[in-house]
Each structure stands twice: as C-alpha cells, then as structure tokens.
Amino acid sequence: MMTPDPKRGLLLINLGTPDAPESGPVRRYLREFLSDARVVDIHPVGRWLLLNLFILPTRPAKSAEAYRKVWMKEGSPLLVYSRELEAAVREKLAGEYDVELAMRYGSPSIPDTVARMRARGVTDFTVLPLYPQEATSSSASSLARVYEVMTEGWDVPNVRAVPAFHGHPSFLDAFSVVARPVIAEARADHVLFSFHGVPERHVRKTDTSGQHCFASAGCCDALTDANRHCYRAQCFATARGLAERLGLPASGWTVSFQSRLGRTPWVKPYTDLVLPELAKQGVKRLAVMCPSFVADCLETLEEVGLRAREQFVEAGGESLTLVPSLNAHPAWVDAVVRLVRESDGAPTAAASPSAGARPEREPTPAR
Numbered sequence: 493m494m495t496p497d498p499k500r501g502l503l504l505i506n507l508g509t510p511d512a513p514e515s516g517p518v519r520r521y522l523r524e525f526l527s528d529a530r531v532v533d534i535h536p537v538g539r540w541l542l543l544n545l546f547i548l549p550t551r552p553a554k555s556a557e558a559y560r561k562v563w564m565k566e567g568s569p570l571l572v573y574s575r576e577l578e579a580a581v582r583e584k585l586a587g588e589y590d591v592e593l594a595m596r597y598g599s600p601s602i603p604d605t606v607a608r609m610r611a612r613g614v615t616d617f618t619v620l621p622l623y624p625q626e627a628t629s630s631s632a633s634s635l636a637r638v639y640e641v642m643t644e645g646w647d648v649p650n651v652r653a654v655p656a657f658h659g660h661p662s663f664l665d666a667f668s669v670v671a672r673p674v675i676a677e678a679r680a681d682h683v684l685f686s687f688h689g690v691p692e693r694h695v696r697k698t699d700t701s702g703q704h705c706f707a708s709a710g711c712c713d714a715l716t717d718a719n720r721h722c723y724r725a726q727c728f729a730t731a732r733g734l735a736e737r738l739g740l741p742a743s744g745w746t747v748s749f750q751s752r753l754g755r756t757p758w759v760k761p762y763t764d765l766v767l768p769e770l771a772k773q774g775v776k777r778l779a780v781m782c783p784s785f786v787a788d789c790l791e792t793l794e795e796v797g798l799r800a801r802e803q804f805v806e807a808g809g810e811s812l813t814l815v816p817s818l819n820a821h822p823a824w825v826d827a828v829v830r831l832v833r834e835s836d837g838a839p840t841a842a843a844s845p846s847a848g849a850r851p852e853r854e855p856t857p858a859r
C-alpha cells in the first residue's frame with residue numbers, strides 16, 4: 493500500500509502582544525504571559541500573589557501608555573512586522589510549505605493556527621521559534637506549547653523544531669546588512685548590543701554541569717559544551733559575530749541586557765546602567781542594536797528608541813540611534829528560508845554550516 497505524500501507546514505512563532513494599547517487588553521496579555529511557569533518560575537501560589545497583588549493592579553496602565561507611543565495604524569509593531577515576514581516567507585516557500593504565524597501569548601494563538609493548518613491537511617510541521625538565542629522563557633515555552641497542542645489528539649503529526657540561530661551566518665549577515673548603513677549614517681562612535689535580559693536563575697538552571705555559569709567573570713566569553721544552552725553566552729556569541737562582520741574594533745562595542753522585571757538579579761550588565769557609563773567615557777554618537785529581537789516591538793521602539801535615547805542624551809551623549817530590527821528585510825526573509833530548508837535537510841543554494849548551538853572553535857578575547 494502507498495503512503496500518502498506528507499504535506500509540510502511551517503509554523504513561525506513569536507512571543508505575542510496585546511490586541512490594543514489599552515489597560516484591559518494589556519492586562520489580559522500580561523496575565524497569560526506572566527502566569528507561565530517558564531517565565532515566572534516560582535511556586536504557583538507565589539506567582540498568583542505576585543501577579544494579582546503587585547503586577548496586574550498597576551503595570552497594565554503603565555505599559556498601555558508605553559504601547560500607545562509606538563502603536564502603528566495597522567496595530568502592534570510586533571504583530572505588524574511578524575505578519576510582513578510571514579507573507580514574504582509564504583511567497584518564497586509557495587508550493588513547498590503551508591506557512592503561518594502564531595503567537596505564544598494572545599493571538600493568533602498556537603491552538604487556532606495549528607487547527608487551521610491541520611484542517612488544510614498539513615501532516616509534517618517545521619516550527620521556527622523567532623528568537624535567535626534560546627531561553628526557557630521564550631523558545632522553550634513556545635516549543636512546549638506547540639508540543640502540548642500537537643499531542644492533544646490521537647493522530648499526532650510529525651514536528652521538527654529549527655534550532656536557535658544565534659550564530660548562524662545567514663542571521664548575522666542579515667543583521668549586518670541592516671545595521672551597516674544606519675551606523676554609517678549616524679556616524680556612530682560606539683555600538684551597543686542590547687539584548688533582552690532574563691533572571692540569572694534561569695541561566696543557572698541551563699548549566700547542566702552545575703559549575704560553569706557565573707563561576708568566573710568570563711563564563712560567557714565562549715560557547716563550550718558546558719554553556720551551550722546558556723542564553724547569556726549565546727547573546728555574547730551573537731555580539732561577537734556581528735562586531736566581526738561590522739568591522740568594529742574591540743573598544744568599539746559593548747554588550748548589555750535590557751527589560752528586567754522585579755527585584756531578583758537579572759543577567760548583567762544592565763542597559764540602563766551602561767548608557768550613562770558610556771556617556772561618561774566620552775561616547776557621543778551611540779548606535780544601539782537589539783539582536784535578541786527579529787522584529788521591532790515595544791522593547792526596541794519604546795524602551796531603546798525613546799527611553800534609552802533620552803537617558804543617554806541626559807547623561808551627556810549627543811545622539812542615540814536605534815538600528816531597526818530585521819522585520820521583513822529581504823536578507824532576513826532569505827535567511828529564514830535557508831534556516832528552514834537546512835533544518836529539514838533540503839539542499840540550499842550555497843550550503844553554509846549552521847552555527848546554531850554548536851561550540852565555537854576559536855574563543856574570541858574576553859570582554
């Protein structure tokens with residue numbers, strides 16, 4: 493008996509965003525997001541109390557105000573840019589993959605999107621979490637939800653995940669193509685790579701040796717077997733790859749971590765402490781890249797593009813230029829196609845090795 497041909501689907505996943513920049517929709521979004529045990533990894537009772545007594549009474553109104561400053565006429569920037577990417581990738585992969593975007597929180601939801609794709613006959617899923625570096629709170633949470641949804645019934649489809657692409661040449665090349673003219677136009681005298689932070693505790697939990705993370709000041713200076721799943725080490729690897737492509741001297745760039753929440757220590761150094769420090773050191777025209785985001789969103793446009801700029805200028809800097817994210821840039825669309833085809837074992841035009849989570853061969857100097 494013949495086995496029917498599989499029908500391939502590509503599921504692009506990003507984090508999610510509120511439906512509107514108002515307190516109610518933002519509260520719904522934050523409730524779903526911060527109820528996730530992979531995001532707030534404390535006892536469920538503590539999480540409920542933290543959420544309902546401290547976060548939800550005040551944060552939605554404050555965050556909604558921030559969203560309003562960057563909201564586009566078509567909607568939330570994260571959704572608008574992710575949709576543009578979805579459309580461009582769909583066009584490139586027409587006839588090969590049925591392509592859809594889903595969001596980990598909010599809409600379009602993972603269950604609704606998977607149901608639509610399965611109704612169209614998709615039997616083999618390739619899942620691409622749109623986060624370059626692996627974090628339990630982003631990529632693992634997204635994949636866990638996908639697997640949960642896919643295995644709800646008895647007819648479980650094939651599911652394959654594209655690995656994190658923090659060091660993939662196509663990702664790094666695409667970001668460099670976007671950044672180079674912006675940095676030149678701004679006549680930047682320094683580049684700050686500002687990544688989304690995570691609690692230090694999360695990073696420590698990924699250290700399977702139990703002895704590597706934070707045991708030395710330079711624990712993230714190279715990717716090795718011990719820290720291959722360390723989010724912070726992967727961020728540093730991305731920064732080194734970008735600095736090299738952009739031809740930046742060792743003194744011309746810095747790494748920092750933004751968007752921290754709560755009082756526990758998050759991975760350091762913190763962006764809001766690094767900015768005045770750079771101004772004090774004499775940096776005048778700063779370019780900021782946010783390479784943990786592949787689409788512009790609240791955290792890039794408002795936190796960096798508006799708030800960090802104000803902070804840097806107040807501290808004595810002349811200008812802060814936010815380098816746009818990859819959004820639906822043609823180089824990024826091509827990179828996504830390559831990531832997908834490589835992970836599915838299909839030949840690509842000029843095969844380049846996936847640097848995914850592989851240890852680097854030659855560690856670069858400590859920073």
Ligand SMILES: C=CC1=C(C)c2cc3[nH]c(cc4nc(cc5[nH]c(cc1n2)c(C)c5CCC(=O)O)C(CCC(=O)O)=C4C)c(C)c3C=C
Binds near residue numbers: 690691753
């Ligand atoms: C890049 C990957 C991301 C990781 C890792 C991540 C971890 C993480 N985030 C929070 C708390 C918040 N993040 C918020 C917004 C937000 N976060 C990411 C990505 C990662 N988060 C994106 C793309 C966005 C923007 C969404 C948008 O709508 O534009 C927010 C909401 C905004 C706010 O109120 O500040 C919160 C809250 C935690 C606690 C965490 C790891 C533990």
Ligand SMILES: [Fe+2]
Binds near residue numbers: 688751
């Ligand atoms: Fe976040």
Ligand SMILES: [Fe+2]
Binds near residue numbers: 705706711712719
């Ligand atoms: Fe580390």
